[in-house]
Amino acid sequence: MLNFFSRTTGVFVCCLMMVGCTLPKGNYHFTQTETLEPVVMKNTQVKVGEEMLKVGYMIEYDAIYLEREAVVRSGQTWGYKFSPGYYVKTGEDKRYSYYEPAKGKRAGNIKVSKSTIPFWAMQVDKQEHTLYGVSVFTVKEQAKDAKFRFCKLKGENEDVYMQTLTYMGLEEDVLTLVYNVYEGNLVKPTHMDVLKVEMSEYTIVEHEGAKLRIIAASDEHIEYEVLSYFSE
Structure with missing residues (x-):
């Protein structure tokens, strides 16, 4: 669970952060x-x-539209909350794509609990059509019952x-x-x-x-x- 990693040692944290940097979060290029x-x-x-x-x-950006709030649990409470709205793609590999809140009035928003390890990325499994919150240590947890669709979003x-x-x-x-x-x-x-x-x-x-x-x-x-x- 997400809250388990708040008790990791400094050496282990550094190793995990190095692994996290290898994920393709920033390799996406928009379409003009x-x-x-x-x-x-x-x-x-x-x-x-x-x-x-x-x-x-x-x-124009590849994006997802989250139709309702999606919650990533952290132990007995919530860790990350994704509000309804648009999120634009920032990176991807063969199976996963990564997103961040878009600009504008209809953009989504990410809330992080103070008791949870820092947030790093919103991840979508393109095969399973599932949504995850990923920490800076690349630990991920699924946002249960997340309802979203893939779409195109014009820039602001x-x-x-x-x-x-x-x-x-x-x-x-x-x-x-x-x-x-x-x-x-x-x-x-x-x-x-x-x-x-x-x-x-x-x-x-x-x-x-x-x-x-x-x-x-x-x-x-x-x-x-x-x-x-x-x-x-």
């Missing part, structure tokens, strides 16, 4: 999803308020960067477009430019390295081709 929309040289149509051009990236804060160009309408042969830059989230832009472009027989819109040819426009929609994307 690139966005380049729409395809260049393709006739495209959007409505007022929709994005004409979208370029950037989002980071610094994990998002996006540039967009949005069509806002046509009035008296003048196009209104809005350029936005999002860093850290896709809710509030960190930079915004309002573009006014006069329509002609051959209208080209250029901004921040992007180039678009306008084919037709009205106060309801716009038809165009992307010639080049935003520069970094």
